[in-house]
Amino acid sequence: MKARSGRRKKKVAFQGERGAFSEEAARKLLGPAVVVVxxxxxxxxxxxxxxxxxxxxxxxxxxxxxxxxxxxxDHLLHFDLPIVGETKIRIVHxxxxxxDVPFAKLRRVYSHPVALNQCLxxxxxxxxxxxxxxxxxxxxxxxxxxxxxxxxxxxASEVAAEIYGAKILRRSIEDDRQxxxxxxxxxxxxxxxxxxxxxxxxxxxxxxxxxxxxxVPGALFRSLSAFSLRDLNLAKIESRPxxxxxxxxxxxxxxxxxxxxxTSQNALRHLGELADLLRVLGSYPRGx
Amino acid sequence: MKARSGRRKKKVAFQGERGAFSEEAARKLLGPAVVVVxxxxxxxxxxxxxxxxxxxxxxxxxxxxxxxxxxxxDHLLHFDLPIVGETKIRIVHxxxxxxDVPFAKLRRVYSHPVALNQCLxxxxxxxxxxxxxxxxxxxxxxxxxxxxxxxxxxxASEVAAEIYGAKILRRSIEDDRQxxxxxxxxxxxxxxxxxxxxxxxxxxxxxxxxxxxxxVPGALFRSLSAFSLRDLNLAKIESRPxxxxxxxxxxxxxxxxxxxxxTSQNALRHLGELADLLRVLGSYPRGx
Numbered sequence: 001m002k003a004r005s006g007r008r009k010k011k012v013a014f015q016g017e018r019g020a021f022s023e024e025a026a027r028k029l030l031g032p033a034v035v036v037v038x039x040x041x042x043x044x045x046x047x048x049x050x051x052x053x054x055x056x057x058x059x060x061x062x063x064x065x066x067x068x069x070x071x072x073x074d075h076l077l078h079f080d081l082p083i084v085g086e087t088k089i090r091i092v093h094x095x096x097x098x099x100d101v102p103f104a105k106l107r108r109v110y111s112h113p114v115a116l117n118q119c120l121x122x123x124x125x126x127x128x129x130x131x132x133x134x135x136x137x138x139x140x141x142x143x144x145x146x147x148x149x150x151x152x153x154x155x156a157s158e159v160a161a162e163i164y165g166a167k168i169l170r171r172s173i174e175d176d177r178q179x180x181x182x183x184x185x186x187x188x189x190x191x192x193x194x195x196x197x198x199x200x201x202x203x204x205x206x207x208x209x210x211x212x213x214x215x216v217p218g219a220l221f222r223s224l225s226a227f228s229l230r231d232l233n234l235a236k237i238e239s240r241p242x243x244x245x246x247x248x249x250x251x252x253x254x255x256x257x258x259x260x261x262x263t264s265q266n267a268l269r270h271l272g273e274l275a276d277l278l279r280v281l282g283s284y285p286r287g288x
Numbered sequence: 289m290k291a292r293s294g295r296r297k298k299k300v301a302f303q304g305e306r307g308a309f310s311e312e313a314a315r316k317l318l319g320p321a322v323v324v325v326x327x328x329x330x331x332x333x334x335x336x337x338x339x340x341x342x343x344x345x346x347x348x349x350x351x352x353x354x355x356x357x358x359x360x361x362d363h364l365l366h367f368d369l370p371i372v373g374e375t376k377i378r379i380v381h382x383x384x385x386x387x388d389v390p391f392a393k394l395r396r397v398y399s400h401p402v403a404l405n406q407c408l409x410x411x412x413x414x415x416x417x418x419x420x421x422x423x424x425x426x427x428x429x430x431x432x433x434x435x436x437x438x439x440x441x442x443x444a445s446e447v448a449a450e451i452y453g454a455k456i457l458r459r460s461i462e463d464d465r466q467x468x469x470x471x472x473x474x475x476x477x478x479x480x481x482x483x484x485x486x487x488x489x490x491x492x493x494x495x496x497x498x499x500x501x502x503x504v505p506g507a508l509f510r511s512l513s514a515f516s517l518r519d520l521n522l523a524k525i526e527s528r529p530x531x532x533x534x535x536x537x538x539x540x541x542x543x544x545x546x547x548x549x550x551t552s553q554n555a556l557r558h559l560g561e562l563a564d565l566l567r568v569l570g571s572y573p574r575g576x
Contacts, residue, residue, distance in 0.1 A: 041408065067355030112401060113423055120329065133423045135401055218516035220525065228506035237508065238526045
């Protein structure tokens with residue numbers, strides 16, 4: 001597949017059906033012309049990039065209501081696929097139907113149970129509508145557009161409505177507007193950095209690391225001194241108990257700084273003296 | 289409702305259908321005789337306890353694959369309902385059907401999409417079985433037991449099979465055995481502590497707090513000094529960006545210690561000097 005410039009179009013893997021929020025994140029990170037490759041499981045997304053079937057991968061890493069996606073942190077540790085970008089997407093749910101189905105005719109609404117559950121005020125105000133759980137938000141739009149039930153709508157993203165040629169009947173029916181998901185963009189190691197999203201001159205950079213500490217009181221405190229003694233600001237820290245090792249923890253930490261700056265290098269060398277394991281997962285321009 | 293002793297039976301609120309993993313956690317924390325009150329949303333669980341409709345509440349707070357349940361941390365901050373106990377439940381998925389439905393007849397399996405997705409190896413080995421998404425794991429058992437489709441099973445917990453009088457056809461069909469959820473037990477403030485789960489003499493205690501730091505480098509480092517300078521061990525720390533306040537964070541922190549011990553009191557006083565907001569969410573015997 002070639003773009004008009006003659007350059008091969010970039011392929012990006014993500015988990016979910018076409019029109020999933022991960023696809024929206026992929027287009028925000030890589031532009032509208034990117035070729036998207038939907039995968040069933042997160043592991044398939046990582047494998048697709050590792051096996052060079054795709055040029056990039058986009059994964060959700062945390063949500064403001066549901067927390068960090070530990071499974072993807074596990075994959076980031078297991079696969080050697082650096083983070084080269086991040087973005088945040090507001091999770092907005094729309095009521096979507098075929099163009100010839102009016103709101104007054106609706107009796108059933110299909111979507112993923114999590115999405116249905118995030119629109120409870122809408123259903124409380126529209127008691128004629130039955131909630132029908134479906135496998136996937138975007139998949140529910142795909143289904144109503146192919147099977148065309150005369151009284152059914154779906155709840156999904158704007159991108160899903162566009163992709164399947166459906167109409168948005170009601171916009172933004174979610175209960176909580178403060179529902180954001182943060183996504184990472186991954187490449188293969190050593191891949192040409194020029195293909196990563198361009199950062200403005202004054203862009204702030206973030207670096208994400210994972211480390212483990214020894215089982216002694218104050219171990220985390222000493223580890224953080226590597227950053228605080230150098231006035232490096234933290235953007236995230238999270239502990240996670242190590243499986244089968246009581247009192248030992250894995251930490252996810254993001255700090256503000258580029259990994260190739262001297263201060264960052266010194267902080268990481270210092271942290272390396274204190275940590276049993278230390279892995280830099282990537283360094284990337286801060287997403288909006 | 290009275291127990292044989294004449295004492296009123298304790299009522300506990302949880303989110304989900306009868307037979308949900310939260311019910312399993314409630315029985316583990318409060319014994320098999322407890323009266324369970326299923327609620328639709330997490331907020332309803334907190335409200336039920338606050339309005340004295342129930343005597344206790346059980347909520348999931350984090351999962352080893354999916355991370356912390358931020359929504360419940362939000363409710364813990366909003367409601368004044370202290371944590372008085374914790375427990376961990378391994379998430380085990382069983383294939384469940386009516387007693388007269390043999391495995392060979394099965395063609396469809398109902399469950400919550402998350403549960404279906406956690407049993408992919410089982411479905412890969414049994415390609416005759418179609419996955420059918422349903423609203424709730426326990427709810428899918430309830431449905432097959434009332435509607436009795438001749439070729440359908442459900443995926444849910446052992447407790448769900450018991451409650452609805454169903455049979456377990458295949459045990460532990462989940463892909464990942466390291467799937468645990470941690471639950472909190474909540475009471476109303478000042479409620480008789482003797483009703484909280486008894487802790488052994490040598491039981492270790494945990495205290496959970498939430499605090500915010502000012503927007504300066506090293507703020508978290510200084511906050512943790514309140515614990516490390518007193519050799520208090522941390523069991524969890526997690527940062528969460530404050531809504532609408534870039535660079536300001538809320539921290540969830542668990543440390544090992546009883547809130548009424550002098551060292552804990554000193555550490556909390558010290559942390560209070562550094563933090564803009566500090567709330568003790570509860571102090572409780574460490575769950576297994």
